[in-house]
Amino acid sequence: MKARNRELFGLIPASLLVVAGFTAVFIQRQDQVSNVSLTYGALFLGLCLGGHFFLRFALPNADPYLFPLFAALASIGLVMIYRIDETLARQQAQWFVIGLACFAATIIFLRDYRKLERYRYLIATASILLLMAPRLPVIGGTVNGAYLAVDIGPLTFQPAEFAKIGIVIFLASYLRDTRQLLVQGSRRILGVTIPPLKQFGPLLVVWGLAMLMLIFIRDLGSSLMFFGAFLALLYVATNRLSFVVVGLGMFSVGAWFFASNLAYVQDRVDIWKDPFGSGVIDNEGYQIAQSLFAQADGGVFGVGLGQSLLDLPGGAVIIPAPDTDLIYAVITNELGLVGACGVILLYLLIVERGFRIAQLARDSFSTLLAAGLTAVFALQVFVIIGGVTKVIPLTGVTLPFISYGGSSIVANFVLLALLLLISERARSREREEAG
Amino acid sequence: MLEPASVALKFAFLAVLYLFLLWVARSSLRDLRRPIGGGVQVIPTDATGLHSAVVGLEHEPIGDLDPRLRVERASGLIGGDEYDILEGLVIGRGEVDVRIEDVFASSRHAKIAPEGNLLVLEDLGSTNGTFLNGEVIRGPQPLHPGDRITIGDNEFTYWQ
Numbered sequence: 152m153k154a155r156n157r158e159l160f161g162l163i164p165a166s167l168l169v170v171a172g173f174t175a176v177f178i179q180r181q182d183q184v185s186n187v188s189l190t191y192g193a194l195f196l197g198l199c200l201g202g203h204f205f206l207r208f209a210l211p212n213a214d215p216y217l218f219p220l221f222a223a224l225a226s227i228g229l230v231m232i233y234r235i236d237e238t239l240a241r242q243q244a245q246w247f248v249i250g251l252a253c254f255a256a257t258i259i260f261l262r263d264y265r266k267l268e269r270y271r272y273l274i275a276t277a278s279i280l281l282l283m284a285p286r287l288p289v290i291g292g293t294v295n296g297a298y299l300a301v302d303i304g305p306l307t308f309q310p311a312e313f314a315k316i317g318i319v320i321f322l323a324s325y326l327r328d329t330r331q332l333l334v335q336g337s338r339r340i341l342g343v344t345i346p347p348l349k350q351f352g353p354l355l356v357v358w359g360l361a362m363l364m365l366i367f368i369r370d371l372g373s374s375l376m377f378f379g380a381f382l383a384l385l386y387v388a389t390n391r392l393s394f395v396v397v398g399l400g401m402f403s404v405g406a407w408f409f410a411s412n413l414a415y416v417q418d419r420v421d422i423w424k425d426p427f428g429s430g431v432i433d434n435e436g437y438q439i440a441q442s443l444f445a446q447a448d449g450g451v452f453g454v455g456l457g458q459s460l461l462d463l464p465g466g467a468v469i470i471p472a473p474d475t476d477l478i479y480a481v482i483t484n485e486l487g488l489v490g491a492c493g494v495i496l497l498y499l500l501i502v503e504r505g506f507r508i509a510q511l512a513r514d515s516f517s518t519l520l521a522a523g524l525t526a527v528f529a530l531q532v533f534v535i536i537g538g539v540t541k542v543i544p545l546t547g548v549t550l551p552f553i554s555y556g557g558s559s560i561v562a563n564f565v566l567l568a569l570l571l572l573i574s575e576r577a578r579s580r581e582r583e584e585a586g
Numbered sequence: 587m588l589e590p591a592s593v594a595l596k597f598a599f600l601a602v603l604y605l606f607l608l609w610v611a612r613s614s615l616r617d618l619r620r621p622i623g624g625g626v627q628v629i630p631t632d633a634t635g636l637h638s639a640v641v642g643l644e645h646e647p648i649g650d651l652d653p654r655l656r657v658e659r660a661s662g663l664i665g666g667d668e669y670d671i672l673e674g675l676v677i678g679r680g681e682v683d684v685r686i687e688d689v690f691a692s693s694r695h696a697k698i699a700p701e702g703n704l705l706v707l708e709d710l711g712s713t714n715g716t717f718l719n720g721e722v723i724r725g726p727q728p729l730h731p732g733d734r735i736t737i738g739d740n741e742f743t744y745w746q
Contacts (some may be wrong), residue, residue, distance in 0.1 A: 161610070167602045168599060168602055172599055175595035175596060178591055179592050216610050216613065219606075220610065331728045332702075332726060452596070452597070453596065455593060455596050456599065486599070490599075493600065493603040493604060493607060496611075500614065504614065
């Protein structure tokens with residue numbers, strides 16, 4: 152079967168998911184949702200087909216599983232959001248249109264994505280400025296004490312979502328040039344490998360700036376994501392576990408320092424340690440505690456689509472932020488352990504495909520870029536699912552392609568486009584060489 | 587109120603999800619068993635690709651070796667001549683260690699310098715660029731025996 156036919160076949164399950172999900176929600180909540188809103192589901196399916204035919208023409212040899220995997224995630228997300236609030240589902244469907252347009256634009260304009268290497272310092276600077284923007288007076292805005300969003304007229308967006316791609320592009324291109332020097336130029340002092348400062352310096356500066364910005368704008372989730380991606384790329388580029396060990400050590404020291412000195416980090420850690428404490432559970436701990444209750448309530452197979460109790464009739468909120476931060480808890484509640492594992496497996500397979508693309512790529516920039524994008528994606532999923540299940544302190548990043556949010560959808564579509572471009576390049580070379 | 591239809595739909599939803607996961611996982615596993623590049627000889631595309639990060643990163647100190655730059659063909663120089671480059675040198679059209687008579691070369695075109703345990707080639711902001719094994723270089727690149735350095739029509743090789 153040809154790659155694109157496989158992809159078309161893979162879109163059938165995604166469309167079944169949308170149909171089954173929307174019908175189930177519609178039957179359960181007829182009083183609250185209208186049948187007009189069912190058209191959002193149809194619109195979504197049309198978009199998937201449009202994306203597929205575009206890929207058929209633009210990237211015939213690219214990985215056939217990534218697009219259906221993303222479509223399956225998006226369909227689960229759309230069903231959940233439709234179930235929570237039908238107006239949000241309409242907006243989310245609109246965001247898919249915009250996201251898909253950016254996806255197509257990325258593929259058309261960055262066909263030779265290796266030209267990104269030339270603009271790496273520009274990209275790095277732009278990413279850091281983006282991260283800083285929410286702190287600016289007029290356009291900045293806070294979400295739960297973190298400076299996450301930028302408001303320009305009618306448009307609100309979360310710059311960290313876009314900055315993550317920019318920083319990965321910079322790191323990949325910088326490490327492609329210097330990776331050999333980082334290893335071969337290293338001196339061993341007292342048994343510790345010290346990389347040459349001349350090559351390591353700019354890396355530390357850009358990384359340090361990104362970190363400072365994240366502390367400055369109080370986005371802990373993203374800073375964890377960035378740091379993890381930085382270490383993953385360093386490991387892929389140099390094959391040196393010692394760099395990763397040193398990096399993790401640096402991170403532990405930093406985490407300990409911030410947790411004991413910065414009030415808002417301290418608060419998050421305290422809530423995480425004991426969300427059920429008296430006085431905590433009704434206030435700061437409410438979100439995480441309700442998330443855990445909702446997941447436990449779901450059981451093995453869940454209470455059913457559209458059955459989850461989000462608000463009491465009186466207006467009391469049972470699950471706060473169900474469309475963004477806690478959407479994973481709502482999925483676990485309605486589809487149970489089995490459904491939640493399914494979602495995690497979808498992410499796992501995406502990550503597997505991403506690393507496979509990195510492995511197949513023939514030049515180091517492509518390998519590093521694919522590995523970096525995959526790592527940052529995987530870490531984002533870990534940060535939010537880990538937060539909702541109380542593995543790590545809860546910090547607000549979006550669950551890619553499932554959470555409601557325009558920036559997240561658009562940025563992840565661009566990420567997907569880059570992965571597919573790398574894959575196309577690697578696979579078409581392979582076909583040529585195989586004859 | 588729990589309608590039987592919606593219970594059935596929930597299980598249908600989960601079944602479709604898992605069948606899809608199974609399909610992708612099975613195809614991915616088959617894909618993983620296939621050797622990379624389908625058993626075809628892998629041809630590296632960038633200058634450093636010849637020497638992957640995994641193999642041969644450890645180097646003997648160059649002090650124990652005899653690093654040389656051999657002239658393959660260069661206007662104004664005799665082919666086969668060799669330069670001792672243990673201390674590094676500069677190639678260009680102006681008053682430098684290795685002078686080539688080529689209008690495409692900049693006066694200070696490229697530099698070879700020791701860096702830790704190896705020698706690195708670096709372009710000094712030349713107009714027409716420096717090529718290592720046929721790829722234009724960006725940033726300093728370590729040299730390995732047999733590497734071809736090309737400036738305009740002039741070609742050098744590195745040996746140790």
